[in-house]
Amino acid sequence: MSATTPKPAPPKLDVPLLDLKTQYAALKGEILPVVERVLDSQYMINGPEVGEFECQAAGYCGAKFAVGCSSGTDALILALMALGLKPGDEVITTPFTFFATVGSIHRQGLKPVFVDIDPDTFNLDTEQLEAAVNEKTRAIMPVHLFGQMADMDTVLDVAEKHDLKVIEDAAQAIGSKQNDAPAGSLGDCGCFSFFPSKNLGGAGDGGLVTTQDEETYERLKMLRMHGGKNRYYHDEVGGNFRLDTLQAAYLSVKLKHLDTWHEGRRKNAAFYDESLKDVAQVKTPVIAEGNQTIYNQYTLRVEQRDELQTYLKEAGIGSAVYYPLCMHEQKCFAHLGQGPGDFPIAEQAAGEVLSVPIYPELSEEQLTHVVETIKRFYA
């Protein structure tokens, strides 16, 4: 077919990028009594459900302590505050991430320093980490993108050698593992998001910080409540970063199902991997040895990305580009003096990635429709 001949319209079946209603319908009987109990108690802030959820989440993430908070973004801010980073300090991170990673660093008056990514995993290329360390470097913030952990052995080695803090941006990776160590159990802090599209999605915004260190835990709790241990007496300036009681109760119900949902996503991923392996224009996700991913996203690298996305839409299939513009190319970070060409691997990824539906409730018919539509596009 010539480039000018339009492709015939593809067969259609509704496959949204995410379908939260189906999951909620299955859980409604469990959730509504819990919501009613909290509402009846009217203990809306710092109710017992918050502490209960924190205990369960800490256990799940292999951490001694966990502090619920208002969002994944606020989890990152709280961690940066609790670990004592000061304006002007440098934090090494990836240019290929959701904005909040770098936005949080910037908002604390810190300087983000980028290192390019590994082309297979989309995570920090840890081989390049040490070259980015200088006398102002105080922390490394690896991001476990799409649900797969960054190479933590090297991150921790470099951090130990140069006395740096490690803050895991595990917003997309709750339950993900590397050599059996869960995301959020290895760094000084692990930061999680309960944005509704996450594998553990809340009824609105929510987040969590994990730590193995008791002193950090005490600081996180204090900073979450305006920096005061005792009401109206403030040792330092914190913020209102609390997790609502209702949110914690809702998340406790969902946490019990999380491993089953992860398993469903892995099964769907295995189906895509197998079905798309011979499509030359498509590269399926690469999972590094020792990693067990939770597939918060199933992200392909594809040729003619934008055209494929339009074609999928015509066929009723939702998809998304996470992320179309790297952090060093964002207008708000122009003052860092970097731009196109500085992190070529990340920039190439931004031009090629496409995430397709992966949630556990997808039917075989829907999965097959996605695969057949992709194949038809390249045929």
Ligand SMILES: Cc1ncc(COP(=O)(O)O)c(C=O)c1O
């Ligand atoms: C990698 C990453 N970091 C941080 C965040 C921020 O989380 P939230 O949206 O809960 O503030 C997200 C959320 O999408 C994320 O994907």
